[in-house]
Amino acid sequence: MRKNRLFLTAAVAAFVCAPAHADTLREALIAAYETNPTMTGARAGQRALDEAVPIAKADGLPNATSDFGFQENFLRSANSFTAPLRQSTAGGSVTVPIYAGGAIKNAVRAARTRVDAGQHDLRGTESSLFSNVVATYMDVIRDAAIADLNRANVGVLAVNLEATSDRFEIGDLTRTDVAQSEARLEGAKGDLETARANLIRSKENYIALVGRVPGELKPPPPLPNLPKTPDEAADVALANNPDLLASKDRSRATEYDIKRARAARKPRVETYAQGRYLNFHGTLGGAIAGANFVQEQSTAEAGIRATVPIYQGGRPSAQIRQAQARSSQAYEQQILTERNIIAQTRAAFSSWRASERVIQSSERAMAAAALSLEGVRAENTVGNRTILDILNAEQELLNTQVQLVTARRNAYVAGFSLLAAMGRAEARDLGLDGGTLYDPNVNYNRVKNVIYDFQSDPNPEPEATRTVDTKAQTADIEPLPVPRESK
DSSP states (O other): OHHHHHHHHGGGGGGTOOOSSOBOHHHHHHHHHHHOHHHHHHHHHHHHHHTHHHHHHHTTSOEEEEEEEEEEOSOOOTTOTTOOSEEEEEEEEEEEEEEOTTHHHHHHHHHHHHHHHHHHHHHHHHHHHHHHHHHHHHHHHHHHHHHHHHHHHHHHHHHHHHHHHHHHHTTSSOHHHHHHHHHHHHHHHHHHHHHHHHHHHHHHHHHHHHSSOOOSBOOOOOOOSOOSSHHHHHHHHHHHOHHHHHHHHHHHHHHHHHHHHHGGGSOEEEEEEEEEEEEOTTOTTTTSTTOOOOOEEEEEEEEEEEEOOOOOTTHHHHHHHHHHHHHHHHHHHHHHHHHHHHHHHHHHHHHHHHHHHHHHHHHHHHHHHHHHHHHHHHHHHTTSSOHHHHHHHHHHHHHHHHHHHHHHHHHHHHHHHHHHHTTOOSHHHHTOOSSOOOOHHHHHHHHTTOOOTTOOOOOOOOOSOOOTTSOOOOOOOOOOOOOOOOO
């Protein structure tokens, strides 16, 4: 009796014990932070968004152009006595905008605000990725423990069947008792195969997120700074959630879009300078004998030009209304995001607290089920309990053990999801100092004032690691040791 009880309960220890050389949650998060394609792709997208600022600024900077040409006239009119046979041209112009009705200024402000929104989105991507890594990490631990529990249960039921068969041989039990034990054993084998398949799925999901095969995973560290009430959690989320902050920035950017659209109805002022050189290569007037024409011409001019729109077919009004409608949409999206954040935070808090209570109940239930199994076995030896009673007691103990393992997983994942909703589940919050943390402001500060036409970065190379070389995962886990029965 004591042997079987220890054999089953030993599997639960797999959830809280691990080898000395095991992977940690922190290592998994660092690997995902550095090599996950969702994360590295989001960073590249943010760098592309950074370029919107110098692109918007370019409209307010001088614009210089030059042109060169050569022309050979093979045919000319019989009356065109002075037409040249060939000519070369060269010219250049410089335009400097002075006033654009606020269009350039507001375009730059909108671009900068969208960069801020993108940085918050990057934080949100980071937080979402970490939540998925934590969930998958805990899935592997849970499914490994459940596979161990089911393997242990198969072992116990195999021993029970053997003992039942022996007692049937001596006439102490009936064939029905043997059939019940055999049916329960075969059902347990099916449950074991299901548990093995779930473990393989969790391992493959881990590889997809982290980029490497999971080893023996250590229990995760306690979660820091969890709130005491749902209202406290919601207040922190409304102030720090990256998705909500990004939504607010996008709403502000649309306000600048409206101002930029209004600028289309205002005058534009610019200064300009241009020059042109023309050379006829001695062919101008060549058909007139004794003619002496100037074969080279040069012109240059500078001035200031004002453009005042009078009528544009209703385009400015349509563009303003379009910008206003998009701004209205952004405001509504902000409120929707706020609603979702509040609901998500409160739900995560409720799930976390409920899982904590389920853990306490499951621990008490497991202790009671273990005691019940021991009592049923003792009573069976004196004929007060049947084999079916023993099988049911064993199944009840297994169910409570699985429930405990699952509750521990759910509590940790819900707690981390709560931190993510509160904006406290990012690399800067988790102390992932395995290397330099990615700072999106570094690239933004590098490019925001670049005004050179011939400056560019090297062609990119993939940063994320591939997993095509990893082997297909199995559920071949080490069997649990069977403690010796105390004498």
